[in-house]
Ligand SMILES: Nc1ncnc2c1ncn2[C@@H]1O[C@H](COP(=O)(O)OP(=O)(O)OP(=O)(O)O)[C@@H](O)[C@H]1O
């Protein structure tokens with residue numbers, strides 16, 4: 001008997017007992033749909049984490065002033081200025097794994113255009129900052145080294161600020177705005193970056209030259225940076241090396257004795273990102289394990305029904321043997337039935353999982369990511385379950401003695 | 410050189426072991442059945458008739474002696490080979506019909522061809538011809554539960570005939586039929602015998618055995634008597650008009 005005929009005979013047998021076949025597949029359906037939905041949601045979350053960290057900046061480290069032991073009630077990192085402009089210069093010039101570094105001074109301020117007024121954060125920094133954060137302009141131009149050197153009253157604004165002050169779809173380039181009633185000329189509008197993972201709007205920002213910031217907006221301490229330093233490493237692989245080199249350099253420059261705590265801290269954003277991803281991965285693995293267990297239970301369900309079916313159809317098996325079926329034909333027939341049950345369950349499960357993930361995602365505002373390889377593996381795995389759990393009943397059927405089988409009541 | 414007998418038993422024995430007890434179902438049966446013979450096997454319950462039939466039909470193996478089918482010893486063949494030989498050479502008719510329920514008459518008849526590896530168009534053609542031969546061409550789509558016992562047994566005979574076997578084995582085929590329908594079946598078997606098909610039939614009823622050309626009586630696993638006779642011609646209202654079209 002050829003495989004196509006075997007499949008047809010198997011499908012006939014299964015459709016003869018539609019309700020039972022359907023119930024038998026349920027275990028696999030639930031298992032597979034759970035896998036598909038969970039992985040889709042997990043991958044969606046992971047992709048979102050990746051995207052938000054990519055938006056923060058590539059291979060980025062942030063060096064913050066302040067001691068780690070001074071945390072908690074004392075104010076924590078960034079509360080006590082310990083980084084100097086010379087430190088920044090040293091980071092820029094002495095560490096080969098550092099591509100660029102820039103000070104970022106920050107304050108909250110009211111910003112005004114002719115018509116509008118908006119509270120936002122104002123950053124003072126240098127042109128390298130845009131490189132570190134891989135943040136190009138949508139309109140106009142970025143700050144230049146000349147702007148920093150001469151302390152020009154120019155500003156680059158984020159999309160949100162542009163919308164609030166100058167209206168949607170306007171061109172603010174060349175227009176003026178006031179920060180603390182000091183007039184600045186808008187030279188550029190930045191590309192939209194969206195929200196950070198914690199819901200902070202990246203585009204709600206005004207960036208001015210660091211020198212102008214110190215002179216006009218918030219005068220600082222002469223030698224110390226009253227803010228943090230953003231650093232980008234030369235590659236993703238070198239971020240941790242850059243981190244330890246910066247640590248060594250700063251400890252050396254600050255003359256910290258061995259065993260003393262750092263008087264600064266370094267945040268490695270890619271490490272935070274991978275820690276977060278590790279979390280989602282663990283969760284995904286856990287859920288996949290649960291799903292695998294339910295697939296196993298589904299397989300046992302299939303085996304159970306196949307055994308019942310073999311008993312019920314003992315006479316049929318005897319007859320088929322009498323008219324010329326070989327044991328292998330009988331074995332294959334029951335194996336294909338189990339396989340068809342499991343794969344049908346798998347396919348229904350995929351449809352249900354895709355739909356379920358989509359429903360959950362839309363109602364909770366999550367992202368989903370469907371991976372064809374996961375879907376293929378899930379279907380393949382349910383097929384495997386069908387074969388593994390179909391093997392014993394099929395073997396049992398093929399071993400029946402035709403005479404006894406034909407006499408079976 | 411004389412043609413070997415179609416079925417040849419040489420001192421065939423069958424012993425069943427049930428725990429420590431040995432049941433001698435056949436105690437040395439020697440007989441030869443020629444092509445085209447219509448043989449009836451009779452005997453008391455437990456005399457070994459079914460056991461004999463199962464061995465002839467290659468569903469069972471003897472525990473002693475030799476069985477030659479078409480001159481070939483078959484007791485040593487593998488299970489797979491036996492299935493092939495059974496499929497090609499032997500057709501079974503059972504007392505309880507053994508049709509697949511919820512399956513049309515046509516598909517029931519096609520079943521042996523499925524295992525002969527014959528394509529669907531050819532299967533359909535031959536199954537239809539076989540059904541017409543038992544005058545059930547118009548019932549091809551009917552399911553067993555929509556047919557009378559006699560019709561079901563005719564479907565079963567059509568199924569046995571579809572592979573154009575050399576031997577039809579029928580173990581009490583009329584056991585579940587009334588006398589008129591039984592005669593219908595006997596008439597069909599007589600026609601098969603005339604067409605060169607060997608029919609071996611087990612029956613308890615002397616009325617049925619009359620239609621055979623040879624009657625073998627068994628007792629306690631042995632052949633008690635073996636006689637050729639002039640068969641009584643089965644006469645029933647004609648329903649086998651179609652049989653000239655498709656000789657076996
Ligand atoms: N599978 C078996 N295991 C043990 N003993 C068996 C088996 N099959 C048949 N027998 C025994 O072999 C003997 C012959 O049985 P068989 O079925 O051939 O009788 P029979 O002539 O067909 O009887 P009946 O007319 O009742 O059908 C009986 O004593 C029976 O109990």
Ligand SMILES: [Mg+2]
Pocket residue numbers: 458459460580
């Ligand atoms: Mg019997």
